Amino acid sequence: MQSKLFSIVSTIVVFLFIISSCAMYETSSTNENAAEDNSLLSSIITKQDNKIFDCKEKSLKNIEKFLYSLEKEKVRRISNLVSKDFTLSVTGREGTVPFAGTYYGKKALEQYLDNFLSSLKIKNIDLQYNIIDNDNINTHLNLVAKVLSTGKSFDLEYIFQWQLDKNGLIKYLKLYYDTYAFYKAYQNGGETYISDIKGTNDFQLINVNFDSEEMAKTLYQKFFTEGDLPGVINMLDTNVLWVMKGDPTIISYANAYSEVDGFMQFVYNLLGTCTMAAMPEFFYYVKQDNKVDVHLIEQWICNSTGKLMKFEIIHSFSFTADGKIKEFKSYNDTYEGYYGFTQ
Structure with missing residues (x-):
């Protein structure tokens, strides 16, 4: 063979x-005062080398707050974590894959989050690991949610690709995921539980x-x-x-x-x-x-x-x-x- x-x-x-x-x-790529003590932050700390975490603590805490606030649907709290010139890019064909496109600035981010979060109910966000490379951080995670209009659930791995400014504020975020599986979750009919192809743990x-x-x-x-x-x-x-x-x-x-x-x-x-x-x-x-x-x-x-x-x-x-x-x-x-x- x-x-x-x-x-x-x-x-x-x-x-x-x-x-x-x-x-x-x-291509080479205010701060909130107190960090919230929760499970996602604990996961980030335990999954990262302590020396790296020390020099990137502010950035990681803001990323953790973003994910925690996303899971809890706290849109305004997320908006406070990004810079004035923030850009969000969501992979996929615009006009076909729900919410795909590029969003510039805090107001556009808030509108995106309002529309996205009102369309579904997040069940959980499971952090897998972070890759930390200077001001670039890639967060690998798994997101499970239920789409309200179709009643379908999706279980998808994501990469959140972050870039942060010198103050630790998020200036750029791009989302990579199985765009067709996400698209199917918003279509009526067919399977009710949609999962992407995953690897090892x-x-x-x-x-x-x-x-x-x-x-x-x-x-x-x-x-x-x-x-x-x-x-x-x-x-x-x-x-x-x-x-x-x-x-x-x-x-x-x-x-x-x-x-x-x-x-x-x-x-x-x-x-x-x-x-x-x-x-x-x-x-x-x-x-x-x-x-x-x-x-x-x-x-x-x-x-x-x-x-x-x-x-x-x-x-x-x-x-x-x-x-x-x-x-x-x-x-x-x-x-x-x-x-x-x-x-």
Whole structure:
């Protein structure tokens, strides 16, 4: 099975991936007096290295207050945690995926929150972990809520991508999640409990003696630029879990793939149904210890429909202590995949 897939996939990769330079670049990215003592803050403290927490305490407390206030539906309290030039960006097709779009300033944030929170009832927000990289912090969490208009519940993983100013106020927030699953929760009919594809519960950050950002860049170089599938496979842990969010009944490559054979099946599913339309655009990396999140844009054409799909994505990597990829998650705009694969 492995040798057969390897031969097929290697041929496809060499055929499709033209050797070229892949530009990777980075963009660099009042305070309330007393911190509230609650469970989310305790989770943040216990999940972060104490030294890092000491220098980012104000920022983390404001992020924690934001999440706590979101869960408790305290809109005005959230507004006090952001800067005057605050921007919120919610991934998804505007006008189709509910609440997708860009919101500028405190008033726009308050309007978004009023509309969002009045449409559903949040059951819980479960913090998974934070990645802290200077003024950039990525919070990985799971949100469970019930949509009031349809009676449907959704259970989705999110990445909240924050940027903070020198005072610890939140100046930018972008949300990444399974946009198609969220869209379905607001449509009448069909399943009443909607969950995305999840990975493991290994949310621990571990100190390592390598640069996780450079490891991710090496993988992209091998996969996209060189078409070096054996080189990519050599970077994987034998028990790797490769997670592509989306609806596997519609999108050919969406699934959770286990071990090296599973990864090869993913590549076969992807390249057997889609053609890369352009080399990826890489924007920035947020890293800490053995984890790194990568913000990029990919463009693919669905072979069966001929539609162009443009994905804004966070790739989330987790490495073993010896530098092998043990888990990968693609937080891609899954509604874009749904659009591309349907006539």
